[in-house]
Ligand SMILES: Nc1ncnc2c1ncn2[C@@H]1O[C@H](COP(=O)(O)OP(=O)(O)O)[C@@H](O)[C@H]1O
């Protein structure tokens with residue numbers, strides 16, 4: 118499934134490039150550095166579920182993305198004399214976001230593989246890394262080397278360097294998942310026997326979880342594939358050069374050691390022993406608020422868009438009816454996931470639309486189509502005799518719709534609208550792919566900083582249930598009060 | 603008052619009305635009878651253009667309705683009350699509100715005036731105590747009487763009835779017919795589609811017999827019921843009487 122999403126993203130990017138002539142990458146040279154300095158801000162894309170490189174921690178009472186990579190980003194921004202802005206996006210969406218200009222650079226522990234080099238440029242390598250194997254603590258003696266894993270099931274992160282390294286384990290069956298936390302969970306629940314992971318990241322997890330054990334894997338690495346580098350759009354050489362200067366300084370002064378030490382302190386702080394709820398309730402609370410915000414705005418704007426579309430669809434004029442019908446059919450016939458990505462990435466070609474706004478727009482446009490059908494269905498369900506009675510009394514079409522048909526349609530529309538609201542609450546989780554900090558997104562964050570695989574999922578499930586159940590009860594109550602008969 | 607010239611109506615290929623020419627005069631009570639499916643409802647609904655005629659014209663009080671602009675048509679419809687077989691009361695409004703909504707919205711009558719008139723009309727149809735009742739809490743006969751009062755609230759010049767008692771339990775037919783008789787006696791022009799032959803005999807000035815989209819025969823109640831000329835009329839009457 119992940120593969121197909123990537124394919125679709127690529128297609129979207131391709132489409133938007135055709136639609137907007139003059140955005141070809143090579144036109145930029147010399148102006149890229151100037152552009153960033155003019156804007157006064159460097160927008161860095163990352164995927165903050167990768168301690169100690171990028172993860173969330175509370176700093177001065179405020180939650181933010183920290184880690185070694187972020188300290189490198191700060192240093193680069195300082196050297197360029199601009200502000201740093203961090204966009205936390207899912208790892209899979211980082212390259213599309215870069216190409217669609219949602220971000221200026223990617224700093225996410227990314228390995229400059231030959232495949233990636235075909236679509237983006239990389240800085241010098243800023244961190245030499247090593248590759249580990251993660252196993253269950255109880256299997257420490259059973260699987261001491263990569264050879265001992267031959268013929269077994271081994272997990273890797275989708276699209277990662279480790280995916281190709283795992284092929285060096287003889288006859289291993291490779292299972293790839295997007296989320297590292299899911300891999301760890303799969304390991305602990307005996308679905309897989311080992312995970313090939315980036316060294317420091319594996320050590321961070323094993324150090325915080327007594328059930329895990331890790332060792333450095335004896336993989337053959339080809340020179341290029343070692344270490345992490347910063348990704349740029351192709352042809353932005355001036356920016357690459359400037360960044361490489363900062364990286365050289367970091368290497369000279371051995372700053373990464375300091376950075377890693379600081380990151381370690383944050384990790385210890387976040388893995389705090391106050392108890393799970395006490396430590397992380399704020400993440401869930403924020404996520405719940407954003408989920409509710411997106412859902413509520415999605416329904417309200419959806420209602421406006423939907424009413425308009427419904428009226429258009431009820432028109433006798435084909436030219437009015439057709440666009441509305443086409444819109445409704447198209448939106449209902451395509452997944453929300455793609456709509457969200459399309460709005461976010463396509464808008465990135467023109468201006469920097471914050472992910473939250475892009476998410477709300479996508480959800481509203483989507484729910485508009487469904488609500489249009491709810492309204493149309495509600496209106497059609499009103500007995501034709503009602504319309505005739507009103508018209509026979511000399512009331513106009515408009516008056517009839519407004520005073521007679523619509524109030525009755527509302528009775529059918531309300532409950533369906535409530536259901537739509539509940540559906541949106543659940544489906545809005547999809548906007549987490551573009552890095553909107555709603556409930557699912559925050560769950561991912563909590564899983565990565567708490568080193569807990571299942572508990573955050575359970576809490577989130579509970580929150581969703583409480584939200585939808587309360588809403589259902591509320592709706593039933595109001596529905597009951599609305600009935601005259 | 604209403605003049606029908608060469609009225610034809612088809613639904614797709616199905617020609618339901620085939621060249622009808624007729625005239626209804628001020629103060630006249632005309633009853634339309636005929637077998638089911640003969641086009642009586644369609645004919646009635648063409649009179650106030652709820653159904654758009656395929657051909658021909660309807661002239662009401664000197665104005666040709668067919669081809670009239672939406673806005674002018676709404677004006678003229680106010681003068682033609684209609685009562686439906688299924689009552690079609692507005693279920694989300696009380697009996698009184700059912701009577702006031704159209705005068706207020708389409709005629710610009712004040713709330714006060716509309717309320718007064720509504721109360722008086724509800725009393726006239728014997729439902730003075732039901733003004734705040736919602737339709738769902740009323741019996742069929744009561745609902746149909748409210749529907750008649752609702753049409754009267756617009757001060758119509760003519761009232762069209764489409765089988766107003768067909769959906770009623772037998773014990774409720776009488777109360778509705780009584781209201782209609784009173785209305786006839788007050789001089790209202792009425793066109794009534796019904797199977798109530800007793801009502802036709804007693805109240806009608808004229809009876810039209812429709813069959814297969816045509817007015818086959820017409821005359822005084824006496825002439826039609828006692829000495830029908832046409833074979834199809836005789837056949838129909840032998841079945842219903
Ligand atoms: N809206 C409509 N669409 C298609 N056919 C219709 C429609 N209304 C009536 N008809 C057809 O027209 C014919 C006459 O119907 P109607 O006027 O209701 O007869 P009556 O009232 O005498 O029983 C019937 O055959 C009926 O099926």
Ligand SMILES: [Mg+2]
Pocket residue numbers: 642643644765
């Ligand atoms: Mg009929």
